[in-house]
Amino acid sequence: MKIGIIGAGNIGGNLTRRLTALGHDVSVANSRGPHTLTALAEETGATPVPVEEAARGAQVVVVTVPLKAVPGLPPGLFDGAADGFAVIDTGNYYPQRDGRIAEIEDGLTESRWTERQLGHPVVKAFNGTYAQDILDKPRPRGAADRVALPVSGDDEAAKKVVRDLIDELGFDTVDNGGQDDSWRQQPGTPVYGNRGGVAEIREALAAASPERTAEWRA
Template structure:
């Protein structure tokens, strides 16, 4: 396939490396322009382009940039892009260490990817946000292999979700349907699925236990977990 990636950080670069190794044609972009991506292009095998060129590359688009930068994406980014091209969102909300507070996400009703979807004006599919980039690069396994990691996939467009789930499987992970985009809170930071590298059966069991609608108690618990995680990340970054 032809796949565009907007964002050349840890997840974007890991995906570019894996996808090119599988034979896909990958265009990768960042906010500073293709001239700043020469090393990334050499390391990953992807072609460095502008955000508009990445968006128009073809079959699937991945948006993997800091959440706070979503509103700064080019307003004409989707000009000429077919409506049936799935848009993958990998973002996570880190208010303490990166994004600052986003009022719409503080109330608890709107999920991170619903907020992204509103700003992009296109349906998005949430995946690749709850796995470490190094694991995404190195821990894919053949279907049926013991220890294969499952990744949750959430979205409102059934056809787009199926295309994305097929890509997840090709990358060496079991794709587990996590319901609608409103249910994607179950894979956000602070939840038991975040960074856990669970197998498919355990991930499905977890989602059943959590239920489709986040309670106030769950929201408070996961906010506290996430705040602790961010403080630990900040401490590691300072050492």
């Protein structure tokens, strides 16, 4: 597939490494410009592009930037994306970094807030994944120690594309429902940072509380 990655930090960089290794056509962008991505491009074969071009022709677009940076992404970000493209949101609300976001503090789920900024539905995935695990933890389908990732989204077709891609990356997935349920995988919940398999991830999602703890509030 043609995949655009916006953000080349730990998660974005390691997704670039794995997805290019699997043969996907990856374009990668960051806030500092393509010239700062030369080393990653040489390592992986990905194409460094301006943010405005990252989604061009893409079937999947990964938005992996700090939440505070989402409103500043350029208008028309998804112009030229492929028909039926899916957007993966890996983001988390960290008040110490992002400042106070009133809607999230008042109970709006983080990915629902991101959707409103982007003007497009998203599939929440990888937000509780350790970046190094993207390189170190892939396992064949059916392996006893295969890690499972929770996935939330309202667009079932987009969610299937994302779950299939995660499977190809070497991880199982657990459907966490739509974005109104995505609080179950936000920071501070039992599933956040959880390296368990399908059964453990299901249990962790079921055990989550919608109350945002003080640690994760502004």
